[in-house]
Amino acid sequence: MTHNNFWLKKIEISVSEAEKRTGRNAMNMQETYTAYLIETRSVEHTDGQSVLTDSLWRRYSEFELLRNYLLVYYPHIVVPPLPEKRAEFVWHKLSADNMDPDFVERRRIGLENFLLRIASHPILCRDKIFYLFLTQEGNWKETVNETGFQLKADSRLKALNATFRVKNPDKRFTDLKHYSDELQSVISHLLRVRARVADRLYGVYKVHGNYGRVFSEWSAIEKEMGDGLQSAGHHMDVYASSIDDILEDEEHYADQLKEYLFYAEALRAVCRKHELMQYDLEMAAQDLASKKQQCEELATGTVRTFSLKGMTTKLFGQETPEQREARIKVLEEQINEGEQQLKSKNLEGSMCKKGIQVWTNAKECFSKM
């Protein structure tokens, strides 16, 4: 393939900017959306070719389309998840608005990660649509739709109830499914509790802000203590407002957790598809068995062809799970690795420093009293 050569070069991908735009949607209605600037840069190759920089704008729905396409075309691959569409697990002060600049910034990071993850995947990175997504601004949507993936998706999704009919579930996959279910429930629990913790922490800090006011009011009636109280009050104000930054930082941590949450969901999706295939396989095997029986009953001449067919089906059925398992291993690694970074409880680091700073200042003020 022609673009195969291209991938041999080194390429940099980044989502570098976000911009608020207004346009008309399919219904010709006014709508506001955010567009993200994707920059790709092929780094100079060893044999001295020219540097190629490219940039184009995409919006979230196009990322979604890309992912949906990938999901259908690579059912055996755990497709990296997109950042959340709407802010979930929010605590009360956090804006749930899609246009909120902080939210857009976090989503920008999420989208960049999404692209980088696909680009680093040995199979997904070779996808033509993905390549076009990065390089071709116009007509991309049409190209995707031409692949007819939606039709495929529909027929696939219809048979979801197969889950309950699989006779011989593969243990590796049931384990995996179990794991992803558990992971999902644990992480969503974690996110819920985190939101509550953030809420409370916010409360604790903000109530300290009242000290600021009272101290400065109190300082007005005191002589010797006045100055100390006044500046201590100021430090209390600083302390109270520091929580906004702390929690904003913590939101990034929550985003990581959310990514794992969505990864767990992607894992489940693959498991579902496997079940579906397994079910197809079992049905085919059953079909084959009954036909074999029929044939034996009728005559003995034509059996061979049937069994050959059965063999190929079996092979296909066996092959894909193995691939999937391989993918899943990748995913688990990804999760593991990412989680290593996660051990953060990151708020403490900067929070402690800030807290100590503020209280030390306050203490100094008090000691001057």
Place this chain on the structure above:
Amino acid sequence: MFVSLGRKRFDLILPNGGTPAGTSSPASSSSLLNRLQLDDDIDGETRDLFVIVDDPKKHVCTMETYITYRITTKSTRVEFDLPEYSVRRRYQDFDWLRSKLEESQPTHLIPPLPEKFVVKGVVDRFSEEFVETRRKALDKFLKRITDHPVLSFNEHFNVFLTAKDLNAYKKQGIALLTRMGESVKHVTGGYKLRTRPLEFAAIGDYLDTFALKLGTIDRIAQRIIKEEIEYLVELREYGPVYSTWSALEGELAEPLEGVSACIGNCSTALEELTDDMTEDFLPVLREYILYSDSMKSVLKKRDQVQAEYEAKLEAVALRKEDRPKVPADVEKCQDRMECFNADLKADMERWQNNKRQDFRQLLMGMADKNIQYYEKIPHQNTVHFASWRGSRLFHYCRRNKRPSKFLLGTETLLPTQGLAPHTGTFLQCQRYSAGKTTTETSLLCVFFPPPPFTPQWFSISIYSMVESVRLESSLSKSSIPLCYEGTCSVKHYENLKPRDETTCS
């Protein structure tokens, strides 16, 4: 001036409280002495009286259940026959003492007792915390009296500290009490004050604002404690979730457990903080709120005395033509007022100084507790260095531009799957060649965060990397490539040295 004042007070007290001359005159002279000293040094008083309240004991009788506290007194003063006393008193006795002091020393500011009943919520009167808080408050109450140059010489106080049987003494005092009641009534008789002198008006205003502000601080502090307790509840739930998660993971289990333990430590530290605040911070605030109340009541009494004097003066002015000389009782009244004013001013000054010191100590204590709290958290985090590293990494990454270099292809370098989101400060790459059974896996590049970069950091960051080995077999043979993947950990990360960034880009 002072001497004459002292004597006049002595004259006054005698008819009212029936205080024997023996105890009152040294009080006056000593108060004079102390008052003079006060200007030089707040703490300069020579202490010759020490009182401690401790060892609360529960008594269960048929009629009632109550707590007594042991009061130990050590003194070199001549008023005390023995150098040391030890008696047991209950709250009622303290209450009695305070009302006695109020009667016999109406011109002085009597320290407040802790509230008799705590209305907020259903507080167990016999719970350990309640008794301990009250013990501290009672101790403070007695210490304040002991430190007072006049009150500490009060006869009732002496009896309170030394008498074996206080009840007998109390009964004896009842007869006096009725008489006292009359005289108090007499004092508070309905005279109207025209104008408060400016300085007392200022004190009054000050007290109003002060009480208001303290009330607000008290409410804020309670609110903070409430918020912190709620926060604590959530933290207690937060930790175990990480534990649950760790049960699902293999390699990750340990760091997750670490996080869980960290959160556990955080909640313990937080609990200590809230306990300290409840035990040390709130009672002092309360004491001062009560203090401002007793200040106000003394101020009111002063106003009455002044009003009485003014009324009498007016009456005299009306009859001035008849008798040019000011009658004796009016003069006495004026003395009384002046005496009151002087006492009150001195007490106010004492109180201001005490207050300043107390609040300084109190607020510094609060700051210290908070600092300690914050210091505890990171300290425990370092124990689980994995988690600490995580936060450091995280810290670095948010400040630095992440490298977004990606090396794609089959025959060249591949970055490890799944860069951690917005870290990307390091990249692990592998060299492998397609079609070969053996795979060369090496750490080819690490993007370092800018200084401060330490070898320690490096080894830690390597430790966390999971090396994945990827074999790709015969791409050409099958349209769908088969991939096998496995993991192995970097064992000898100590030997790894950071390479130049240039080698990888």
